[in-house]
Amino acid sequence: MKFSGFMNVYQMDDLSWKYVFGEKSHTADNLKDLEFLVRMHGLKWNILDKDLAAKSIDEDRNNYTGFYKVYKNGEFWCYRGSDLKSHSLQTLKKRVLGENLEWRETDSDLAYKNWKLDLRKFE
Secondary structure, eight states: OOOOOBBBBEOOSSSSSSEEETEEEEEEEEEEHHHHHHHHOOOOOBBBHHHHHHHHHHHHHOOOOOOOOOOTTTTTTEEEEESOESEEEHHHHHHHHHHHOOOSHHHHHHHHHHHHHHHHOOO
């Protein structure tokens, strides 16, 4: 877990984001959704370190893959909330579906781009 530059917001090991305030906590796959949850529950959303917050926003934006719960960690494609990972999106998809977990696109254009780029690595 690492500090994000936002008040009470931390990036988790699976690259999701967590807001912790006392006994309350909210978790989301991206900062935009987390900010919405935090504000919806009447909690404060503030920046404490502008440079670190900008870096966190950039990391969050660059780790959006177009697939639900899928993120890139180094050379691996990973599925949030599980230990599933693979060098190949195609293999990860088979493993996710084999575990009866949900596999879907959240952004079809970005998902298509990542799928094609990933397939080219193995040609």
